[in-house]
Amino acid sequence: MQQRTLGPFTVSAIGLGAMPVSMNSDNRFPSHDEAVATVRAALDAGVTLIDTADIYAPSWDLMGHNERIVADALAGWDGDRSTIVVATKGGITRGEEKDFGRDGSLDYLRTAVQKSLENLQVDVIDLYQYHRPDRWMVYGDIIQNLKTLQDEGLVRTIGISNASVEEIAIAREVLGEGGLTSVQNEFSPRHPGSYDELQYCVKHGIAFLPWSPLGGTGGGARAVGERFAAFAEIGQAHGVSPQQVVLAWELSLGETVIPIPGARRAESITDSAKAADLELSSDELARCSAAVGLEV
Numbered sequence: 001m002q003q004r005t006l007g008p009f010t011v012s013a014i015g016l017g018a019m020p021v022s023m024n025s026d027n028r029f030p031s032h033d034e035a036v037a038t039v040r041a042a043l044d045a046g047v048t049l050i051d052t053a054d055i056y057a058p059s060w061d062l063m064g065h066n067e068r069i070v071a072d073a074l075a076g077w078d079g080d081r082s083t084i085v086v087a088t089k090g091g092i093t094r095g096e097e098k099d100f101g102r103d104g105s106l107d108y109l110r111t112a113v114q115k116s117l118e119n120l121q122v123d124v125i126d127l128y129q130y131h132r133p134d135r136w137m138v139y140g141d142i143i144q145n146l147k148t149l150q151d152e153g154l155v156r157t158i159g160i161s162n163a164s165v166e167e168i169a170i171a172r173e174v175l176g177e178g179g180l181t182s183v184q185n186e187f188s189p190r191h192p193g194s195y196d197e198l199q200y201c202v203k204h205g206i207a208f209l210p211w212s213p214l215g216g217t218g219g220g221a222r223a224v225g226e227r228f229a230a231f232a233e234i235g236q237a238h239g240v241s242p243q244q245v246v247l248a249w250e251l252s253l254g255e256t257v258i259p260i261p262g263a264r265r266a267e268s269i270t271d272s273a274k275a276a277d278l279e280l281s282s283d284e285l286a287r288c289s290a291a292v293g294l295e296v
């Protein structure tokens with residue numbers, strides 16, 4: 001499978017977003033065995049990047065659910081574990097009273113990282129992504145907290161998520177040249193709004209991980225070919241799914257773009273992974289961009 005650079009790592013151009021097996025818009029969850037099988041199907045298809053987060057869980061009191069599934073999938077997998085990069089996230093809190101909150105303090109993040117290490121059954125986290133800005137704090141101070149955790153040897157590389165160009169620039173300044181490995185923002189035909197951040201990352205050699213790259217679990221991803229006919233038509237011409245065309249188009253937007261499509265079913269990620277090697281003509285790519293309303 002086509003490979004891309006993610007900081008010090010080389011990973012498959014298509015990653016797996018592990019979230020839907022633990023959290024999804026239509027609240028349908030596979031069994032633990034099915035969830036593990038989906039993650040292993042990704043690994044068997046050549047996917048070497050798995051994205052998870054501490055908050056991906058069916059309910060607030062099951063934090064770490066998704067990280068533990070990823071760990072279980074990797075533990076019993078018969079491939080080479082050392083080739084797999086697991087990216088997790090922290091900085092969003094979950095509680096009974098207020099389901100989702102934010103905390104970018106050093107104490108909170110250190111405790112969150114320690115729990116993620118335990119859930120993932122690893123000594124160091126490959127890529128730790130700050131999930132969503134805590135608007136009560138100065139962004140640069142939060143990034144400095146992440147740097148402290150890196151200096152303590154708890155995380156190998158640092159990424160951020162749901163960040164504006166300004167926040168990405170602050171993170172680059174705090175972490176120094178090459179210190180920011182990735183930015184994970186929502187980007188899909190349905191939501192091309194992060195194109196500025198995508199371009200900024202490509203220009204500065206930072207990996208850009210489109211989240212919900214197909215349009216999300218609530219039906220957006222399944223219906224992407226109906227909502228954006230160009231992807232279905234081009235898919236038909238190549239004998240592939242509209243979803244593969246979406247992902248191949250996203251890959252074409254820059255050398256550092258690494259989409260992380262989600263999946264509950266093994267078939268979904270097995271199909272999506274093939275997008276890494278789908279070649280589209282410049283005319284077809286232009287049709288995709290036009291369908292989404294992007295001037296590329």
Ligand SMILES: NC(=O)c1ccc[n+]([C@@H]2O[C@H](COP(=O)([O-])OP(=O)(O)OC[C@H]3O[C@@H](n4cnc5c(N)ncnc54)[C@H](OP(=O)(O)O)[C@@H]3O)[C@@H](O)[C@H]2O)c1
Pocket residue numbers: 016017018019020051052131161162184185188210211212213214215216217218221222241243244260261262263264265266267268269271272
């Ligand atoms: N940083 C953030 O704030 C944030 C927020 C949301 C998501 N994320 C990350 O982004 C990842 C992906 O986002 P997402 O899961 O919300 O949305 P998505 O990747 O756009 O869509 C996932 C849905 O697409 C379906 N699907 C995937 N590949 C398919 C294919 N080839 N053909 C047909 N259907 C296909 C899956 O169906 P089945 O379920 O039936 O398999 C799944 O329900 C998440 O797993 C998570 O890691 C990050």
